[in-house]
Amino acid sequence: MPEIRSGAEYKAKGWSLGNLTVEQISVGLLDTNCYILMDEDVTEGYIIDPGGQAGRIVQHAESLKLKCLGILCTHGHFDHIGAVGKVAELLEAPVMISKNDAGYLDGSMKRIGIKMSSFIARNPSSIDRVGGGDEVAFGDYRARVLDTPGHTPGSISFLCENNLFCGDLIFKGSVGRTDLKGSSTEDLLESIRREVLSLPDDYRIWPGHGPATTVGKERRSNPYLENL
Numbered sequence: 001m002p003e004i005r006s007g008a009e010y011k012a013k014g015w016s017l018g019n020l021t022v023e024q025i026s027v028g029l030l031d032t033n034c035y036i037l038m039d040e041d042v043t044e045g046y047i048i049d050p051g052g053q054a055g056r057i058v059q060h061a062e063s064l065k066l067k068c069l070g071i072l073c074t075h076g077h078f079d080h081i082g083a084v085g086k087v088a089e090l091l092e093a094p095v096m097i098s099k100n101d102a103g104y105l106d107g108s109m110k111r112i113g114i115k116m117s118s119f120i121a122r123n124p125s126s127i128d129r130v131g132g133g134d135e136v137a138f139g140d141y142r143a144r145v146l147d148t149p150g151h152t153p154g155s156i157s158f159l160c161e162n163n164l165f166c167g168d169l170i171f172k173g174s175v176g177r178t179d180l181k182g183s184s185t186e187d188l189l190e191s192i193r194r195e196v197l198s199l200p201d202d203y204r205i206w207p208g209h210g211p212a213t214t215v216g217k218e219r220r221s222n223p224y225l226e227n228l
């Protein structure tokens with residue numbers, strides 16, 4: 001069973017998170033990173049990309065006493081939204097996704113690859129469309145929505161203080177796939193150039209798969225960014 005890596009572990013590595021709680025829960029068949037982002041003081045926050053294993057996510061959220069204000073979706077691929085419906089229902093939370101990827105959730109957009117209906121436990125009842133410049137607030141914090149298309153047309157990222165939750169935009173040493181229907185390599189690289197490389201080196205990147213990294217580390221060593 002893949003692990004839950006708590007923000008405390010990253011704090012131990014010297015990452016100051018202030019009063020932010022960041023919990024990284026690896027879920028589903030593709031080890032997608034689901035995140036719980038919370039203000040420790042008031043225990044308000046959001047769940048990002050509940051891709052599978054709703055029960056496990058909700059259980060962990062409850063152990064943190066999370067008052068879940070919403071579910072944030074970086075994009076609409078099944079491995080990131082697989083448990084959205086169920087988690088939204090159990091926590092009575094609204095779901096936020098971009099306009100261009102909302103079709104993955106409400107069933108109007110054809111899902112990639114094999115028949116995915118078995119992975120989508122339930123379609124959420126209320127979906128809010130969000131886009132670049134929108135903000136969600138929780139406790140003393142805010143997370144800003146960034147438009148970061150490329151991996152999917154409606155991929156978005158969430159920037160909270162110096163933490164970037166970017167779905168499948170960029171990974172430690174790699175970038176998101178662009179060989180899928182609706183993907184664009186050009187758009188993906190432009191999104192990284194505009195929204196990631198413009199950030200200071202010490203900003204943290206919390207990707208949709210694999211370990212967290214920093215903007216500086218990727219700027220220096222990610223081979224896909226060499227010509228950006």
Ligand SMILES: [Zn+2]
Pocket residue numbers: 075077080151168
């Ligand atoms: Zn994806």
